[in-house]
Amino acid sequence: MSDGLEQEPAEAARVFGDRLPVVRRYAADLAEHGIVLGLIGPLEPPRLWSRHVLNSGLLAEFLPRDAAVADVGSGAGLPGLVLAAARPDLRVTLIEPMERRVAWLEEERARLGLENVVVERSRAEDAAPGRFDVVTARAVGALTGLLPITAPLAKRGGRLALLKGAAVDAELAKAEKVVRRLRLTDVRVEIAGRGMAGLETRVLVATVPS
Numbered sequence: 001m002s003d004g005l006e007q008e009p010a011e012a013a014r015v016f017g018d019r020l021p022v023v024r025r026y027a028a029d030l031a032e033h034g035i036v037l038g039l040i041g042p043l044e045p046p047r048l049w050s051r052h053v054l055n056s057g058l059l060a061e062f063l064p065r066d067a068a069v070a071d072v073g074s075g076a077g078l079p080g081l082v083l084a085a086a087r088p089d090l091r092v093t094l095i096e097p098m099e100r101r102v103a104w105l106e107e108e109r110a111r112l113g114l115e116n117v118v119v120e121r122s123r124a125e126d127a128a129p130g131r132f133d134v135v136t137a138r139a140v141g142a143l144t145g146l147l148p149i150t151a152p153l154a155k156r157g158g159r160l161a162l163l164k165g166a167a168v169d170a171e172l173a174k175a176e177k178v179v180r181r182l183r184l185t186d187v188r189v190e191i192a193g194r195g196m197a198g199l200e201t202r203v204l205v206a207t208v209p210s
């Protein structure tokens with residue numbers, strides 16, 4: 001039973017293409033188990049697709065083919081499991097410190113049959129640096145704290161693609177010194193999902209020094 005799961009929006013086919021069945025299974029599993037496991041709040045199943053799953057899937061356009069991707073603070077698997085389900089070419093490492101969430105991520109990875117996912121139980125700042133083409137994160141914190149823990153995980157010349165809300169410009173202004181200290185370049189806010197009514201989402205992109 002997928003308690004109260006939002007009806008799948010028409011955009012899901014456009015965002016996920018032929019990978020939609022795997023993403024659909026993830027959404028159903030999260031709606032069924034997520035509240036009890038403390039992964040999502042009780043208000044989330046009726047807006048799981050529009051607020052969480054599609055939003056996560058939009059990040060795929062920022063990931064080059066065959067990229068090694070780290071998702072910091074995956075929690076329920078957002079966006080990391082969604083991206084791995086949508087893009088089998090990616091190698092996705094989910095970096096998450098909480099034991100209960102790590103257990104869910106491992107179980108869900110197996111249920112979805114995703115062989116392109118590794119789950120690493122760690123805080124980002126304790127994880128081995130310099131390994132990833134792109135580092136993603138969603139709802140882990142404001143840029144002032146998030147940039148210093150995500151940037152070191154990227155390879156030289158690698159990128160950050162951080163899902164952000166409407167406050168991203170203000171966050172970026174506050175993080176000016178941090179951006180300079182980390183010597184990030186090409187720092188900008190991009191809009192993912194342009195033209196998809198109600199789905200457009202802000203992504204902070206940046207390149208780490210080579």
Ligand SMILES: C[S@@+](CC[C@H](N)C(=O)[O-])C[C@H]1O[C@@H](n2cnc3c(N)ncnc32)[C@H](O)[C@@H]1O
Nearest residue numbers: 072073074075078096097098123124138139140
């Ligand atoms: C609010 S949840 C967001 C989860 C998911 N990214 C989402 O969008 O629903 C924040 C997650 O970040 C994890 N987290 C917090 N600090 C972290 C750190 N320093 N390194 C890695 N993960 C961290 C938490 O354990 C939690 O799972």
